[in-house]
Amino acid sequence: MQEIDIQALGRTVLWASFALAVVFGAIAQRTHFCTMGAVSDIMTMGDWSRMRMWVTAMGVAMVGFNAMVALGWLDAGKTVYGGPRFIWLSALVGGAMFGFGMVLASGCGSKTLVRIGGGNLKSLVVFFVLGIAAFATLRGITAVLRVATVDAVAISFPGGQDLPSLLAAATGMTRQTLAGSVGVGLGGVLLAWALSRQEGRSADNLLGGLGLGAVVALLWWVSGRLGHVAEDPNTLQEAFLATNSQRMESLTFVAPMAYTIDWLIFFSDKSKLLTIAIVSTVGVVVGSWLYAIATRSFRWEGFRGVQDTANHLLGAVLMGIGGVTAMGCTIGQGLSGLSTLSLTSFVAVAAIIAGAVAGLRFQFWQVERSA
Numbered sequence: 001m002q003e004i005d006i007q008a009l010g011r012t013v014l015w016a017s018f019a020l021a022v023v024f025g026a027i028a029q030r031t032h033f034c035t036m037g038a039v040s041d042i043m044t045m046g047d048w049s050r051m052r053m054w055v056t057a058m059g060v061a062m063v064g065f066n067a068m069v070a071l072g073w074l075d076a077g078k079t080v081y082g083g084p085r086f087i088w089l090s091a092l093v094g095g096a097m098f099g100f101g102m103v104l105a106s107g108c109g110s111k112t113l114v115r116i117g118g119g120n121l122k123s124l125v126v127f128f129v130l131g132i133a134a135f136a137t138l139r140g141i142t143a144v145l146r147v148a149t150v151d152a153v154a155i156s157f158p159g160g161q162d163l164p165s166l167l168a169a170a171t172g173m174t175r176q177t178l179a180g181s182v183g184v185g186l187g188g189v190l191l192a193w194a195l196s197r198q199e200g201r202s203a204d205n206l207l208g209g210l211g212l213g214a215v216v217a218l219l220w221w222v223s224g225r226l227g228h229v230a231e232d233p234n235t236l237q238e239a240f241l242a243t244n245s246q247r248m249e250s251l252t253f254v255a256p257m258a259y260t261i262d263w264l265i266f267f268s269d270k271s272k273l274l275t276i277a278i279v280s281t282v283g284v285v286v287g288s289w290l291y292a293i294a295t296r297s298f299r300w301e302g303f304r305g306v307q308d309t310a311n312h313l314l315g316a317v318l319m320g321i322g323g324v325t326a327m328g329c330t331i332g333q334g335l336s337g338l339s340t341l342s343l344t345s346f347v348a349v350a351a352i353i354a355g356a357v358a359g360l361r362f363q364f365w366q367v368e369r370s371a
Contacts (some may be wrong), residue, residue: 028212031207
């Protein structure tokens with residue numbers, strides 16, 4: 001394959017990723033998809049509707065990814081989630097920080113981008129603070145602390161930490177076969193639970209759950225299949241085009257905010273190239289904005305006061321540090337990571353939910369104290 005073909009293919013991958021992110025942003029704006037909101041609905045009203053939407057998206061992403069693994073198109077070991085190191089403490093601590101932070105900041109990373117598209121200036125501030133905190137945790141002062149503490153605690157599995165790889169080592173069956181049975185089967189169970197009640201089968205829930213889960217699965221295909229080059233003529237090595245991790249990627253929204261800010265600041269540096277993470281971040285904002293404009297729901301919104309500002313700033317910092325430490329957010333770990341059946345992802349998602357519960361209880365306490 002000639003170099004010009006690699007460049008053209010890279011552009012195709014970027015445009016496809018951007019288009020899928022636009023769809024994600026529009027659907028999320030239309031359906032009010034929000035993990036923090038889902039946990040809040042359960043705690044305040046006993047309403048499981050939005051949680052069923054999130055679980056539907058999990059199921060679709062899981063079935064889609066593992067069906068492609070069974071077909072031999074994808075390999076969980078070539079993602080950041082299915083590597084050999086089970087960083088359980090990082091997932092636990094980082095996930096709890098992220099969950100608590102998203103409550104203070106009025107939503108997770110994806111919700112922040114969606115709200116920016118709808119005219120929310122608070123979320124624009126959260127975006128920049130979260131991105132800076134995330135960048136510091138990728139390469140700066142908090143990165144040093146992360147690597148020296150929680151990341152040092154890990155369990156290594158030679159064959160990978162995703163469930164099909166672990167079961168393959170124990171049973172002798174192939175990972176492709178196990179992905180087709182365990183992965184597709186578990187995803188089917190999630191779908192069956194989410195759709196078992198009428199509240200999970202409303203028009204918005206079906207659009208949000210099925211649509212967003214499909215976007216995550218399709219982006220896995222774009223990155224892992226369309227953008228996969230067996231031998232890059234420039235390096236003579238296997239490559240996944242337009243990725244920051246040099247592995248196949250799907251949607252996630254913490255580190256990508258840092259990459260986006262870095263790209264904007266160093267735009268004139270020709271070594272700073274557009275990646276799936278960057279165009280996806282922009283795409284979600286554009287999709288949300290297009291829907292808000294089309295439905296005349298675009299509204300400017302700012303901070304209510306000092307306490308509101310402080311909560312959002314603290315929440316953004318916690319999400320930036322926690323999201324990088326846990327290797328993902330409610331989308332990065334909750335949909336993309338879980339779809340690979342990574343053990344780290346299961347721990348991270350449980351910790352995010354626990355952190356959100358703690359954050360909501362903290363807010364309830366603040367309200368009671370002020371009253």
